[in-house]
Amino acid sequence: MIDPATPLGALLRLSHQLGDPQHSLAILGEGNTSTRLESGTFLVKASGSNLATLDENGVVECQPGVLVPLIQETGMADAAVDAALLQSRVRSDARKPSVEALFHAWLLNLPGINFVGHTHPVASTGILCSPLGPAFAQERTFPDAIVCCDVESVYVPYTDPGLRLAQEIATRTEDFLARHQRPPRVVLLANHGVITLGRTAEAVLAAMLMTEKAARIWLAAAALGGPVCLTPHDRARIAQRPDEALRQRVLKL
Ligand SMILES: [Zn+2]
Numbered sequence: 607m608i609d610p611a612t613p614l615g616a617l618l619r620l621s622h623q624l625g626d627p628q629h630s631l632a633i634l635g636e637g638n639t640s641t642r643l644e645s646g647t648f649l650v651k652a653s654g655s656n657l658a659t660l661d662e663n664g665v666v667e668c669q670p671g672v673l674v675p676l677i678q679e680t681g682m683a684d685a686a687v688d689a690a691l692l693q694s695r696v697r698s699d700a701r702k703p704s705v706e707a708l709f710h711a712w713l714l715n716l717p718g719i720n721f722v723g724h725t726h727p728v729a730s731t732g733i734l735c736s737p738l739g740p741a742f743a744q745e746r747t748f749p750d751a752i753v754c755c756d757v758e759s760v761y762v763p764y765t766d767p768g769l770r771l772a773q774e775i776a777t778r779t780e781d782f783l784a785r786h787q788r789p790p791r792v793v794l795l796a797n798h799g800v801i802t803l804g805r806t807a808e809a810v811l812a813a814m815l816m817t818e819k820a821a822r823i824w825l826a827a828a829a830l831g832g833p834v835c836l837t838p839h840d841r842a843r844i845a846q847r848p849d850e851a852l853r854q855r856v857l858k859l
Contacts, residue, residue, distance in 0.1 A: 625657030
């Protein structure tokens with residue numbers, strides 16, 4: 607077994623946790639994970655491999671320098687994006703990275719972000735396929751959602767997967783950064799799924815599981831005439847409480 611204290615070991619463990627069938631976050635080849643390496647490259651799940659059973663052969667090491675500049679490109683053809691994905695591999699005999707490696711590369715470039723996870727969770731994606739997606743991103747219904755997922759999530763309207771989606775994620779994440787002076791923990795993709803990002807693999811897992819729990823609570827509250835959401839004052843209070851900051855440190859968030 608690969609040491610979970612190494613970046614590859616932590617990435618594989620995070621992948622297995624996100625792919626665990628009990629969480630209903632991803633089936634078959636859905637979802638992907640990535641981590642930044644000290645060498646400046648990053649590891650990302652290869653296209654088509656399975657999160658629950660991921661091993662080192664299903665992971666590919668890529669150069670962000672090939673992918674991140676594409677976020678500024680307009681009108682790139684699918685074939686050119688594919689060629690760039692293949693060119694980004696450190697080893698030319700490695701498997702092809704997922705087209706979602708584009709947003710992984712960009713998010714891993716943010717300050718303090720070492721891990722990114724992406725899944726298609728049942729309850730969260732259900733809300734993101736409804737008119738209430740933007741409200742689910744902006745509101746919080748209970749304190750632990752703030753501890754693990756911050757005071758709001760980034761909301762991205764449905765966008766064609768690949769380069770266009772990575773560009774839309776970048777634009778809306780930059781807007782969050784400008785307003786909060788820190789990266790978001792959760793990016794919600796309408797009609798698609800959820801991305802979580804953080805300093806540690808634990809933070810990525812916690813934000814993903816808590817987003818999905820918040821979605822299930824939201825659905826339960828909606829059946830009873832709600833949800834009733836926390837006020838902006840209550841949200842800000844939780845975000846600033848010293849005991850919650852201590853809990854975040856203990857949980858490696
Ligand atoms: Zn996806």
